[in-house]
Amino acid sequence: MAATNTPSEVVFRVRRFDPVADASPHWDEYRLPYTTGMTVLDGLKRLKETAAPTLAWRSSCRMGVCGSCGMFINGRPRLACNTQITELGTNLVTVAPLPNFNIIRDLVPDLFPMFDAHQALKPYLIRDDTAEQYEPTDEFWQSMHQLEEYLQFSYCIKCGCCMAACPTYATDPTYSGPMPLGQAHRYNTDTRDGGFQARKEVLAGEQGPWRCHYAGECSRVCPKGVDPAKAIQLMKRELVLDYLRLRKESCPAKVAGKPAASTRREGIPDAPPPTVQRAGV
């Protein structure tokens, strides 16, 4: 349960690094008055307006959707916009860039290695019928049950918190990491996709899920509640079954047929009249 005590002042301890001026990163400390509902991102913005105009970070949506503001806050990778100061249980807020990545400047990590690994695993639908894919005549058929198989993995916002928490990625930068592997599993599990063999070129090699020894930190820190550790273990199972030729090849889902002409069922009452009159009607 989050702490409810509200501090009057917040101390921000921020890791600063200017590649032009600094030989190595250093810590700077700033004090700010606390305002109700203040998030770490709010605090950083206030700092930029007042005490630290050159402070650099990434952020965009301010609502935990875009995944830009992943930072190492009080010893844990979190989204700055999603982290209330009161949630931390202390008025000392330590902010550093995400670990396991090079620093571009201040709180801006170099996420290119993560997105390169992501791209290498082809995180998109791969199908034989490319004409239908790019100029669809209709939807690809998928049941709710099939959707459930990968739905939670599709909530990933690529913030990099899981990569920053991964102990394997910390020592082995050639490991693909939880985000790219989780997303590869998301597409492998999607019944509209037929790209398992194409992704296997990377997955079955040294960069694949074999390096994961299930520390589970990626799932613990994920701000969206995604479970990449589970995805990686499920992917191992799929690859073992594939090696043993026991994996069921689910052909990419067919294009859904046009629904037959619908008729209104009896006994359904009419919708109530609108309560607001639209202009000009």
Added chain:
Amino acid sequence: MRDQRLWTWHVGAGIVILVFLGLHMAIMHVDTLLGVFNAPRTEAIDWENVVHRAQSAFFVVTYVVLLGTALFHGLYGLRNIVFELNPTSGLKKAVNVVLLIGGIGLFGLGAWAAIASRAL
């Protein structure tokens, strides 16, 4: 592709070890009560029981299979630990060669001991 193959064998070896280690535990610790593999009212480590097992083809095969799977399972795990230290590709190759030669050598020695003990 090689890692997919090695991992599958690693998992397979784990399952074999589970079965054979279960057998080992049954023989060494439970059979005093069951009296199936050893002579009744004797200890599993009594010399006559050891000789009896060594002369049995079933046990020789058991020893060799358990040795092979345990060696592979353990050495593959060791390889993974070493690889987590992010060695260079040359060092990785050297580790692979050392573990392969070491594993084959230990397997040969152990298998020879298991087979040779039939002459006891």
